[in-house]
Amino acid sequence: MQEPRYLTPDDLAERRIIYPDSPDRKLVNRFRNLRTKLLEMSGHRNFALVVTGATEGAGASYIAMNLAAAFAFDESKTALLIDCNLREPSLHTALDMAPEAGLTDFLEEPEYDIARIIYPTGIPRLRLIPAGSRRESPGEFFTSFRMRQFMQAVRRRYPDRFIILDTASVGESPDARILAELCDYSLLVVPHGRVTPSVVEQAAGAFQREKFAGAIING
Numbered sequence: 001m002q003e004p005r006y007l008t009p010d011d012l013a014e015r016r017i018i019y020p021d022s023p024d025r026k027l028v029n030r031f032r033n034l035r036t037k038l039l040e041m042s043g044h045r046n047f048a049l050v051v052t053g054a055t056e057g058a059g060a061s062y063i064a065m066n067l068a069a070a071f072a073f074d075e076s077k078t079a080l081l082i083d084c085n086l087r088e089p090s091l092h093t094a095l096d097m098a099p100e101a102g103l104t105d106f107l108e109e110p111e112y113d114i115a116r117i118i119y120p121t122g123i124p125r126l127r128l129i130p131a132g133s134r135r136e137s138p139g140e141f142f143t144s145f146r147m148r149q150f151m152q153a154v155r156r157r158y159p160d161r162f163i164i165l166d167t168a169s170v171g172e173s174p175d176a177r178i179l180a181e182l183c184d185y186s187l188l189v190v191p192h193g194r195v196t197p198s199v200v201e202q203a204a205g206a207f208q209r210e211k212f213a214g215a216i217i218n219g
Contacts (some may be wrong), residue, residue, distance in 0.1 A: 001018045001085065002099075005008075005104050005122055006076050006122050006123075006124070007095075007121075007122035007123055009021065009022070009111060011096075011122070011166060012123075015094055015095070015096075016066075017065060017066060017069055017094075017123070018031055018066050018069050018070065018096075019069070019123075020073050028070075029099045031067055031069070031070040032069055034070070034075070034216065035067065035070040035071055036069060037213075037214075038185070038187075038213060039125055039136065039148075040187070041141065041185065041213060042184065043050045045161070046160065046161060046162055046163075047070065047161060047162060047183075047185060048151065048155060048163040048164075048165065048182070048183040048184050048185075049067075049162070049163070049164050049165065049183060049184065049185045049186070049187055049213070050065065050165045050167055050176055050179050050181060050183050050185070050186045050187065051063055051064040051164060051166055051167065051187045051189065052167045052168070052169055052170045052176035052186065052187075052188060052189065053169035053170070053171070053188075053190075054169065054170065054171055054188055054189065054190045054191070054195055054199060054200050054203040054204075054215070055171045055172070055191060055195055055199065055203075056168075056169045056171065056195065057169075057190060057191065058114060058169060058189045058190060058191040058218060059189055059218040059219065060167070060169065060189040061085065061090050061091060061094070062164050062218070063090060063187070063189050063216060063218060064081060064091075064164050064165075064166035065081065065094060065166075067164060068080075068081040068162070068164045069123060069125055069188075070124060071126075071162045071164075072123055072125040072126040074125075075125070077114065077160070077161075077162060078125040078126070078158070078160055078161045078162070079125065079126050079127070079161060079162045079163075079164060080118070080126070080127050080128075080129065080154065080161045080162070080163045080164070081121075081126065081127070081128050081129070081164050081166065082103060082128075082129040082154075082164070082166070083102070083103070083128070083129065083130050083131040083166050084103065084131070084142070084165045084167045084168075084175065084179055085131065085166055085167055085175075086104065086131050086132075086141065086167060086168070086175075087111055087168050087173070088168070089095070089102075089131035091130065091131075091166060092119075092128065092130040092131075093155045095121050095122065095128060097119060097121070097128070097130070097131040099117075099119055099128075099146065101116060101117050101130075101132060101133060102117050102129060102130035102131050102132030102133065103117065103129050103130070103132045103141075103150075104131065104132030104133065104141055105117065105132045105133055106132070107132075107144060107147060107150065109142050109144045110146075110202040112130050114150070114153060114154060114157060117129050117130070117132070118123075127161075129154075142175055142179055143178055144177045146184060147182070148177050151182045151183075163183075165179055165183065167179055168208050170188070170203045170207075171202075171203055172201070172211055176206070176207075177206045177207065180207050180208070180211060181208075183211070184211065185211055185212070185213040186207040186211055186212055186213060187213045187214065187215075187216065188203055188204055188207075188212075188214070188215040188216070189202070189215070189218050190203075190215050190216065190217050190218065191219055192218060192219030193219070194219075200215060
């Protein structure tokens with residue numbers, strides 16, 4: 001899939017997306033370090049990862065986007081970012097895209113080809129599956145057999161890709177927990193200074209211990 005356009009460094013900075021030559025080396029290295037830790041955890045194998053917030057507004061979409069970008073830095077790796085926050089999808093807006101269809105359209109139409117909902121982002125080696133046009137009852141979408149088929153198919157079809165799912169916060173929706181069952185790991189985003197330790201503990205407890213990659217403080 002060719003890029004119809006590439007995002008410039010100014011475009012990326014405006015969208016708060018890291019890039020290899022960014023002057024903010026500290027931020028870039030934080031995401032590189034996170035990428036390295038996840039790779040070590042997986043034995044350097046590809047994986048699917050749920051990224052969710054401990055509370056609403058924790059910045060999970062920001063973390064998911066930049067973590068995917070960090071994987072795409074490496075010319076030997078590609079990343080697929082899936083917007084599973086059906087209540088407040090934001091990744092297509094952050095990338096200044098106007099997709100015609102997305103995940104929920106695929107889940108509702110058995111004849112849909114996955115390739116129809118995968119979009120170039122303007123960032124080399126990074127692709128996006130947007131949320132889609134139908135967003136009612138997200139829990140029903142994610143518990144469906146079709147969703148399980150989708151995850152199996154996207155992992156088989158793109159075995160060289162690291163798959164990152166951005167979801168609604170685990171504190172306001174069961175979506176992250178449901179999707180975590182279909183993925184290898186879960187990452188919790190905690191807003192700095194805005195939640196108590198008990199809230200973080202409760203949010204982390206929603207995931208299987210063996211799949212919980214850890215928590216990251218945002219802010």
